[in-house]
Amino acid sequence: MSPDVSPLERRYRRLLRLLPAxxxxxxxxxxxxxxxxxDHGRRHPSRHETLNIVALAIRxxxxxxxxxxxxxxGLSALLVAAGTQPAGHTLDLFTGAVLTTDMPALIASWPxxxxxxxxxxxxxxxxxxxATRTALTLQAIFLTVTVGWFVIDVLSGAGMGINPGQQLFAYAPPVLILGLLAIAARERWTAPRPRLxxxxxxxxxxxxxxxxxxxxRHGVYVSDAVPTVIGIHAAATAAVAAAFAVRRHRPAVIVGVGLTGFLAGWLIPDRLLVNTAMQHFDGQPLPLAILIAVAAATMTGIGHLARRPMAS
Structure with missing residues (x-):
């Protein structure tokens, strides 16, 4: 950069790097x-223009x-993970989660x-x-009702003993879904393909x-298999990302980076994996959403690689 460049211009050039190339x-x-x-005469970008550049970069x-x-x-994965959870739990109620002696009361209220x-x-x-706007409206209604019930429980004293951190973590997926649906409605996004x-x-x-x-229910936590599963997902994600980044020698890149990702996943401490990946068994939809997103990204990446001709 030329030494004649003013401090204001230098700082604005740094800010403009936030924009797409x-x-x-x-x-x-x-x-x-x-x-x-x-901003003539200033040494630093004004706050108003800085915020405008950041907003433009995000948009x-x-x-x-x-x-x-x-x-x-990511939105589709979150919707699948969070949306299917109540249906899965309902199915579980009628297929083993409730003792036989308690089934008559359950059957009476099945509708x-x-x-x-x-x-x-x-x-x-x-x-x-x-129907993105319909999805946004429905999600807003469900989130409002859920939070409303929680607030009523707290005010009535029924929510005593609830861990605030766990509660915030439980509300994170529906709030994130609502935010992404709002952006999707504004930008007119649609669900990714293939829809099937x-x-x-x-x-x-x-x-x-x-x-x-x-x-x-039966305490089956297969922690020994977790490093392998995470390693496979890390391998697939890293291999597809590297194949897009490197145009040449794609098969070698996929194999090499895939093996590296597998080893990295295998070497992650078991305690860390059990405390993160296995949270799915505690009723949190986020790990399942990550699994779905990785599978979808891998499938999309492989589809792109299959359609693109190999570089000479």
Whole structure:
């Protein structure tokens, strides 16, 4: 950079690096000149213009194809994991979670239980059908009702002894889903393809929650297998990312980085893995959402690699 560059210009150039490279190439110098004119005589960018640049960078990066794909995949994974949880637990109630002596009372109220178990699937189904605003409205209603019940319990004294940290962690997925749906509605995002993959995950997610209910009841925590599972996921993610980053020698990159990721996953301490990955057995949808997102990203990456010709 030229020594004649003023401190203001140098700092604005650093800020403009937040913008996507394509936008900087097309409009960077023009935008820089405008900012220097607006803040002429200053040594530091004004707070107003700094916030404008940050907001512009966020908006532009949210509209890039890679970011859009990543966020819609994450949103879909969260919706599947959180939406299928009540249905899975309802299925578990009627297939082993309740003692035989208590089944008559459960059977007597089965319509209400089934409805309550299936209702949380509504935002997911609306999202997969392309009705993003409907999904947003339904998610907002469900979150409001859930938080309202919690507040009523606290005010009535029924919520004594609740761990605030655990409660905040429990509300994190639905709040994150609501935020992503709001962005999706604004940017007119749609569910990622192939849609059949995501529709198939609905019954699979219900069965997964049923299975974790069984495992949790009988204390089956297969901690020895966790490093292998995490290693495989780390290998697949790292290999696909590296294959996109490196144009040449893709097969070698996939194998090499994949083995490295597998070893890295294997060497992570068991205690750390049990305390993170196995949280799914405690009824938290986030680990299942991560698993679904990794599977979807891996499938998308492999599909892109299969369609692209190999570089010479």
């Amino acid at each position: 394509t936008h900087r190439t097309a409009r960077g110098e023009e935008l820089l000149g405008l900012l220097l004119d607006l 532009l990066r949210l509209t890039t194809p890679v970011t859009t794909t990543a966020l819609t995949t 209400q239980l089934v409805v309550l178990g299936l209702l949380p699937l509504a935002p997911l189904i609306a999202w997969l059908c392309g 993959f995501w529709w198939a995950l609905v019954p699979l997610g219900i069965l997964a929650w049923k299975g974790t209910g069984e495992w949790g």
